[in-house]
Amino acid sequence: MNYDSQPASSPATLAEARRSACPGLVRVVAARDGGLCRIRLPGGVLSAAQARAIAHAARTDADGTLELTNRANVQIRGVRAGQEAALTAALIAGGLGPANGVQTPANLCAADELRNLMLSPLAGLDPHALFDTTTLAAPLVAMLQNEPRFAALSPKFALLIDGGESLAALDHPHDIWLAATREGDATRFAFGLAGCPDDGATGSIAATQVQALIRALLHAFLDLAAPDQLRMRDVIASHGAAALLDAAQRHADFAIPTPQPAADDHAPANWQRPRVDLTRRLGAHALHANGDGYVGAQPPLARLDAATLDALADLAERHGDATLRITPWQGALVPHVARAALMPVLDALRALGLSVDAADPLARTIACTGSAGCAKSRADTKADALRLAPHLPPHVQAHLSGCERSCAAAHRAPFTLLAAAPAHYDLYERDASAAGFGRLVARHLTLEAAAHAIAQRAPEPF
Incomplete structure (x- = not known):
């Protein structure tokens, strides 16, 4: 060679x-809501001990806000000024370097x-x-x-x-x-x-x-x-x-x-x-003949707090093999769950406020950080997504992006709302012949108008 x-x-x-400006474990990048630290998890595997280390660091050196990313990583938001080195050191000590x-x-x-x-x-x-x-x-x-x-x-x-x-x-x-x-x-x-x-x-x-x-x-x-x-x-x-x-x-x-x-x-x-079948990213599913399997869940719009991550670590230790699998759909799996524990774990995840059913509107909605945390965003996409999700037709997936960078979605969603101004979006529909987000359907729509336009174009449920 x-x-x-x-x-x-x-x-x-x-x-x-x-x-x-790509954030990392060492490179804590300034954002509108404080520093942003990205913890890369090769293969998406996160041990319960590592999850607790992240939760502790998020409480100690940041405001406790966490995100799951479309590359199966974890982000800590709101890192306090002057705490960047302490945060990095704590994460490395927790086995995340x-x-x-x-x-x-x-x-x-x-x-x-x-x-x-x-x-x-x-x-x-x-x-x-x-x-x-x-x-x-x-x-x-x-x-x-x-x-x-x-x-x-x-x-x-x-x-x-x-x-x-x-x-x-x-x-x-x-x-x-x-x-x-x-x-x-x-x-x-x-x-x-x-x-x-x-x-x-x-x-x-x-x-x-x-x-x-x-x-x-x-x-x-x-x-x-x-x-x-x-x-x-x-x-x-x-x-x-x-x-x-x-x-x-x-x-x-x-x-x-x-x-x-x-x-x-x-x-x-x-x-x-x-x-x-991507619906299998959520819910309880057997993998083996004896009924043992995994349970998948997704935090609303990829956001969770430190207490929820601690609770996920507890579930992984009590009912799994003390690991979590972070997914590229901004969710998490609890693997190695015995058949008898599948439904109890599912109920526990639901009680934490996580989506466990692919039919849940919030499980079908993707949104970037938005103007609350990113200076490049033209709209508060997280808040707008919470308003839009209940009005989505069944089975339809939508992506709200505050700018053209499309940070929250690496793939092309069936419908993309690109922010034009606060609470106003240009609507794109996936089209193999069109580049970028797809085919432009309409400009400068309110959320109500966007929901109506999506409903008119949505395929019939199957």
């Missing part, structure tokens, strides 16, 4: 360019920001999955943190490893994604660049080659990336996928496949990941 090729930009230049023993603040910050690895919330739990991707998570994160050149990657550079679980986020774009597939008696991984499994695969590799492929693709990305090209889509747009794969081949000791003609019935481009 060749790691000596000359990159388009030096690691130092790219590392300088990657600096942004990088595991590679970095010492300096700069290295700690970089190592923290390189943990953007998403797995299914049922990784390692679903007996019908094709591959236990939890076995890949720790080696991949260690590779990202321990190879110095990868410090030049953007804090937003993201990886997805899908094991074929019955619950997975398939419409969330990633810089590199891999998905398990069965070919005869062997498990292989289809892979793609700058997209998601729904887009179709670029090629497929043996399961034993996953880490080596990702390493080669990362080096190829850094070989080709200009200082302002921080995501895979930027390099693909500039150089093309074929050039990226050619560059990756120079860093690999196995043949990296190139896209096959669509007419080939066995071509990876024709591979499609089986669909999943």
Whole structure:
């Protein structure tokens, strides 16, 4: 393998360019409602002890407000001025920092920001999955943190490893994604660049080659990336996928496949990941023949307080395996729940004020922080979402975004309300032929008018 090729930009230049306002464990970013700290959870796994450490830090060094993100992470909002270092230290002491023993603040910050690895919330739990991707998570994160050149990657550079679980986020774009597939008696991984499994695969590799492929693709990305090209889509747009794969081949000791003609019935481009039932993110569900399983819940608009997180930790310890799985739908699962405890845990989550049914209007409503916490937002989206949700037609999903950045939703929602002014929104409908949020339906609607317009366009319940 060749790691000596000359990159388009030096690691130092790219590392300088990657600096942004993206919050992290060390980089506590100022917001309208105080500091914002993002705690990355590779694979979304959060132990009960770690959950309690987050809750304690949120009470001690912030105002106690927490958020679950669409990358299965946890955020602490309202960090008090002057408490940033104490908050970071408390979280690291609670086992929430990088595991590679970095010492300096700069290295700690970089190592923290390189943990953007998403797995299914049922990784390692679903007996019908094709591959236990939890076995890949720790080696991949260690590779990202321990190879110095990868410090030049953007804090937003993201990886997805899908094991074929019955619950997975398939419409969330990633810089590199891999998905398990069965070919005869062997498990292989289809892979793609700058997209998601729904887009179709670029090629497929043996399961034993996953880490080596990702390493080669990362080096190829850094070989080709200009200082302002921080995501895979930027390099693909500039150089093309074929050039990226050619560059990756120079860093690999196995043949990296190139896209096959669509007419080939066995071509990876024709591979499609089986669909999943996303209603299973909420409620009580058996996974095993004896009825044992998990219970899923979602805090209203992704917000919860420290006391609720403590209560979730208690449930995980009393009825599960003392872990939680944070989901990319801004919710949480309590795994390893015995059959007899499924309904009691469901009732306990409901009593905490969490949604446990996908039919709940608030379980079908996404909203960013809004003007109460973000200076870029043109409306108080959280408050407006609470007003809008009861008026949504059954089964309809809506996304309220305070600006064009779409921080709360990585996917394109069926209906998006983009803030134009306080309590007024432009309405977009998902349309494969339109970029961005979709097709513009109407401008500057009140919430009441937006609800009426959505009801007119909503599909019939199935």
